[in-house]
Amino acid sequence: xNHPSPxxxxxxxxxxxxxCAEGEVxxxxxxxxxxxxxxxxxxxxRKIQDAFFLIVGSRTCAHLMxxxxxxMIFAEPRxxxxxxxxxxxxxxxxxxxxxDRLVTKLIARRPDIRLLFLVGSCPSEVIKLDLSxxxxxxxxxxxxxxRVLNYSGSGIETTFTQGExxxxxxxxxxxxxxxxxxxxxxxxxxxxxxxxxQFRRLFAEMGVGPVTFLPPRRAAELPAVGPGTRMLLAQPFxxxxxxxxxxxxxxxxxxPFPLGMEGTTGWLAAxxxxxxxxxxxxxxxxxxxxxxxxxxxxxxxxxxEGSRIFFFPDSQLEIPLARFCAAELGMTPLxxxxxxxxxxxxAEELALLPAGSRIVEGQHVERxxxxxxxxxxxxxxxxxxxxxxxxxxxxxxKWSIExxxxxxxGFDQAGDLAGxxxxxxxxxxxxxx
Amino acid sequence: MHLAVWTYEGPPHVGAMxxxxxxxxxxxxxxxxxxxxxxxxxxxxxxxxxxxxxxxYTTFQARxxxxxxxxxxxxxxxxxxxxxxxAALLVGSSCTAELIQDDPGGLAxxxxxxxxxxPLELPAYQRKENWGAAxxxxxxxxxxxxxxxxxxxxxxxxxxxxxxxxxxxxxxTALGFRHRDDVTEIVSLLGRIGVDVNVVxxxxxxxADLARLGEAEMNVVLYPEVAGVAAAWLGRxxxxxxxxxxxxxxxxxxxxxAEIAEAAxxxxxxxxxxxxxxxxxxxxxxxxxxxxxxxVFIFGDATHAIAAARVAxxxxxFAVVGLGTYARExxxxxxxxxxxxxVEPLITDDYLEVEAKVAELQPELVLGTQMERHIAKRLxxxxxxxSAPVHVQxxxxxxxxxxxxxxxxxxxxxxxxxxxxxxxxxxxxMFRDDFEFHDGAAPxxxxxxxxxxxxxxxxxxxxxxxxxxxxxxxxxxPPGQPxxxxxxxxxxxxxxxxxxGKARRNTxxxxxxxxxxxxxxxxxxxxxxxxxx
Numbered sequence: 001x002n003h004p005s006p007x008x009x010x011x012x013x014x015x016x017x018x019x020c021a022e023g024e025v026x027x028x029x030x031x032x033x034x035x036x037x038x039x040x041x042x043x044x045x046r047k048i049q050d051a052f053f054l055i056v057g058s059r060t061c062a063h064l065m066x067x068x069x070x071x072m073i074f075a076e077p078r079x080x081x082x083x084x085x086x087x088x089x090x091x092x093x094x095x096x097x098x099x100d101r102l103v104t105k106l107i108a109r110r111p112d113i114r115l116l117f118l119v120g121s122c123p124s125e126v127i128k129l130d131l132s133x134x135x136x137x138x139x140x141x142x143x144x145x146x147r148v149l150n151y152s153g154s155g156i157e158t159t160f161t162q163g164e165x166x167x168x169x170x171x172x173x174x175x176x177x178x179x180x181x182x183x184x185x186x187x188x189x190x191x192x193x194x195x196x197x198q199f200r201r202l203f204a205e206m207g208v209g210p211v212t213f214l215p216p217r218r219a220a221e222l223p224a225v226g227p228g229t230r231m232l233l234a235q236p237f238x239x240x241x242x243x244x245x246x247x248x249x250x251x252x253x254x255x256p257f258p259l260g261m262e263g264t265t266g267w268l269a270a271x272x273x274x275x276x277x278x279x280x281x282x283x284x285x286x287x288x289x290x291x292x293x294x295x296x297x298x299x300x301x302x303x304x305e306g307s308r309i310f311f312f313p314d315s316q317l318e319i320p321l322a323r324f325c326a327a328e329l330g331m332t333p334l335x336x337x338x339x340x341x342x343x344x345x346x347a348e349e350l351a352l353l354p355a356g357s358r359i360v361e362g363q364h365v366e367r368x369x370x371x372x373x374x375x376x377x378x379x380x381x382x383x384x385x386x387x388x389x390x391x392x393x394x395x396x397x398k399w400s401i402e403x404x405x406x407x408x409x410g411f412d413q414a415g416d417l418a419g420x421x422x423x424x425x426x427x428x429x430x431x432x433x
Numbered sequence: 434m435h436l437a438v439w440t441y442e443g444p445p446h447v448g449a450m451x452x453x454x455x456x457x458x459x460x461x462x463x464x465x466x467x468x469x470x471x472x473x474x475x476x477x478x479x480x481x482x483x484x485x486x487x488x489x490y491t492t493f494q495a496r497x498x499x500x501x502x503x504x505x506x507x508x509x510x511x512x513x514x515x516x517x518x519x520a521a522l523l524v525g526s527s528c529t530a531e532l533i534q535d536d537p538g539g540l541a542x543x544x545x546x547x548x549x550x551x552p553l554e555l556p557a558y559q560r561k562e563n564w565g566a567a568x569x570x571x572x573x574x575x576x577x578x579x580x581x582x583x584x585x586x587x588x589x590x591x592x593x594x595x596x597x598x599x600x601x602x603x604x605x606t607a608l609g610f611r612h613r614d615d616v617t618e619i620v621s622l623l624g625r626i627g628v629d630v631n632v633v634x635x636x637x638x639x640x641a642d643l644a645r646l647g648e649a650e651m652n653v654v655l656y657p658e659v660a661g662v663a664a665a666w667l668g669r670x671x672x673x674x675x676x677x678x679x680x681x682x683x684x685x686x687x688x689x690x691a692e693i694a695e696a697a698x699x700x701x702x703x704x705x706x707x708x709x710x711x712x713x714x715x716x717x718x719x720x721x722x723x724x725x726x727x728x729v730f731i732f733g734d735a736t737h738a739i740a741a742a743r744v745a746x747x748x749x750x751f752a753v754v755g756l757g758t759y760a761r762e763x764x765x766x767x768x769x770x771x772x773x774x775x776v777e778p779l780i781t782d783d784y785l786e787v788e789a790k791v792a793e794l795q796p797e798l799v800l801g802t803q804m805e806r807h808i809a810k811r812l813x814x815x816x817x818x819x820s821a822p823v824h825v826q827x828x829x830x831x832x833x834x835x836x837x838x839x840x841x842x843x844x845x846x847x848x849x850x851x852x853x854x855x856x857x858x859x860x861x862x863m864f865r866d867d868f869e870f871h872d873g874a875a876p877x878x879x880x881x882x883x884x885x886x887x888x889x890x891x892x893x894x895x896x897x898x899x900x901x902x903x904x905x906x907x908x909x910x911p912p913g914q915p916x917x918x919x920x921x922x923x924x925x926x927x928x929x930x931x932x933x934g935k936a937r938r939n940t941x942x943x944x945x946x947x948x949x950x951x952x953x954x955x956x957x958x959x960x961x962x963x964x965x966x
Contacts, residue, residue, distance in 0.1 A: 059444040
């Protein structure tokens with residue numbers, strides 16, 4: 001190969017990084033081995049239990065949806081694809097009339113649906129099918145029984161978790177106006193219900209509240225928002241949602257993300273501070289779960305300490321995860337790939353990363369693989385398309401998608417999160433074949 | 434526009450990927466938006482391939498659309514050539530790139546790459562995965578076997594004396610259902626018939642192998658869905674005979690041997706007389722008597738579905754109650770086969786339609802794809818998988834062909850075992866009032882001491898409230914259903930679980946047609962007599 005070593009080309013710049021907060025980040029362009037935003041439907045449809053997600057797209061979109069989930073559970077799910085065909089493209093059929101026909105059929109079949117998302121895809125964006133107008137038209141017919149909204153999960157506009165951002169941003173205009181004097185804490189970003197309940201209990205013990213969640217479990221439970229709303233982002237990929245909420249008067253509380261014992265403490269502390277919770281009360285509230293987390297982490301830290309980890313870009317969770325691995329497990333991040341870096345939302349995280357961490361925004365998958373092979377990490381965090389090939393080359397991997405589908409936030413999940421990194425290594429230790 | 438919940442086939446470019454991933458030295462540059470790289474995981478996760486499929490995606494984003502997406506494509510071609518050094522480049526568009534009309538074929542040909550470029554036109558809004566695979570394979574075969582084609586009308590020279598006849602094996606691909614093991618089985622079988630294999634393609638073939646396709650005197654088309662078009666062209670161009678018999682099941686394999694022997698002028702009587710599969714004897718042995726007339730529903734790609742119906746009916750003594758395919762291109766063949774078994778053919782790629790049909794027919798066994806396996810699981814019906822679309826389970830570690838005599842053994846085992854499991858469940862149910870078998874007892878094979886039951890088994894709950902069938906349809910029961918007496922409910926519980934749902938439904942239908950309010954034990958048996966006419 002006549003390319004100069006990609007690692008050596010990056011090394012001088014990476015060496016110049018001293019604190020990531022100052023912001024030297026390497027940008028890369030090339031083939032991106034990532035999912036598109038449609039994939040978010042896989043967890044969003046389970047989260048909002050009376051919502052239906054209708055992708056307006058191609059057979060590829062439908063095929064992605066059933067392949068990306070890893071396991072196909074062939075129940076009748078609350079998502080489907082309206083597949084555009086040649087008649088729609090040739091203008092023989094009016095795409096809007098076709099869409100109306102399918103939606104009418106769908107709603108008749110699924111009377112349990114209260115919220116319908118029309119989800120834009122690459123083909124619908126390229127042919128400029130106006131789904132916001134279609135949603136308005138259908139909403140005027142179907143509401144109040146069924147609300148119809150739209151967002152784009154297309155690969156040309158969104159990478160993987162950005163689909164959730166687009167979906168939540170579409171919900172913001174639907175949120176009721178809260179009175180200016182009504183102070184509340186809004187947790188933004190889909191979390192597992194057990195995690196939500198844990199946070200609810202912690203906030204209650206500290207006297208922080210009322211606490212609401214976006215997305216809600218049911219469409220009718222959409223929280224109100226206003227100038228008294230303080231928001232804590234539970235996920236690092238919510239740029240558009242946060243911006244929309246800010247235009248509604250909400251103020252973002254700057255915080256690290258609730259991954260690991262320290263991340264969760266910092267996240268909760270941001271709200272406690274805003275609510276003026278006395279130090280002692282905060283410490284009392286978090287003491288027991290912190291103790292549990294410390295015990296759970298210690299067991300994994302033994303195996304993971306000193307291991308070198310390489311992150312391929314996937315969910316935008318990479319920077320908080322790298323911070324957790326470094327600070328709480330004693331691991332060394334060799335490269336932290338992220339599809340997109342939101343400096344403001346990640347400012348607290350960046351400050352906590354070890355000096356000299358190499359952050360790569362964007363992707364050129366072939367060059368990144370070259371760097372990974374050259375660096376020989378103890379574990380690489382990557383997508384499903386890369387995992388087995390890297391394993392076959394002798395590099396232990398962790399599927400990044402599991403970090404999105406598994407509850408990993410909060411004190412009582414800190415050990416589980418560490419376990420996700422420890423298990424592949426422990427498996428390697430056991431196997432003698 | 435049409436609504437799809439689940440899909441049997443991917444888009445046509447995934448078919449092209451299957452061909453590229455099957456071959457040794459072809460690389461596919463796909464003009465596609467970010468996100469289409471999901472298709473890699475089909476190969477690395479489902480088929481557990483150790484290498485990424487040989488595909489480079491342009492992964493353009495919205496910001497590229499206003500700019501030079503054609504330039505992006507050319508850069509991707511140049512990079513792919515530099516990095517992978519393939520013997521040939523396939524180029525084409527995914528569904529989105531088809532809309533922006535960059536003409537990948539023209540762009541790549543204009544680049545003067547030092548290797549042949551095969552452009553693909555795969556209309557994503559009309560066609561599907563298998564069509565894409567067939568078209569891609571045909572384009573490759575034409576491109577590389579074409580240059581050695583004799584002038585049209587040239588008669589094929591007879592085989593030189595003392596040489597064994599040679600054939601090509603066409604159609605096996607990456608992500609195919611048991612293709613890996615089928616090839617091993619059929620190559621060995623051909624060897625015993627006395628026929629040498631010239632080229633197996635696309636699975637494991639190189640571009641140079643494709644160039645030699647014309648040297649064989651016949652083509653064995655194992656999977657017409659993929660190789661039918663290419664074989665027809667080869668037949669016309671090189672005067673090669675096409676072997677169409679599908680060697681699935683004992684009868685299928687014998688038919689295949691006979692067709693090859695006839696085409697090659699060989700005597701296969703000894704091989705045909707030898708009973709190489711255990712299936713015929715296992716099927717005749719008295720233990721298999723209970724298989725007689727088992728009602729089986731079959732759905733899959735056309736080749737596997739038609740072959741499965743023959744094996745089910747003629748080799749295992751089942752009753753075929755439904756036969757269908759998602760491959761409309763092969764609708765005619767499936768209709769003919771369905772007529773032979775006197776059933777209505779089901780030609781559809783609508784998963785919900787297939788599910789409704791299975792629920793309606795209440796078969797005792799489902800032979801289908803991974804999707805029918807889920808339907809069957811939900812309806813509590815035993816199932817075995819016979820066809821793509823595939824899941825990771827369809828790539829077993831052990832040797833497990835579907836074709837040839839060993840394949841027939843595999844079919845016997847994999848189709849009969851689910852029924853035996855059903856039988857075991859029934860026996861457990863029959864003995865469930867015995868103390869060893871009560872619900873709280875651990876399975877005896879786990880070696881725990883039996884936990885004695887402390888209270889008597891509860892009687893089945895009363896009447897209407899339990900009217901939800903054991904085998905649940907999606908819809909709730911309509912109001913006005915006749916109610917079950919406790920005795921009738923208990924009697925129903927003695928019926929094997931895999932037919933219990935049907936018995937319940939039939940009895941309820943029988944009762945409501947006669948305006949009966951209560952279903953007694955008598956009603957249950959009256960209904961049984963009525964429906965067994």
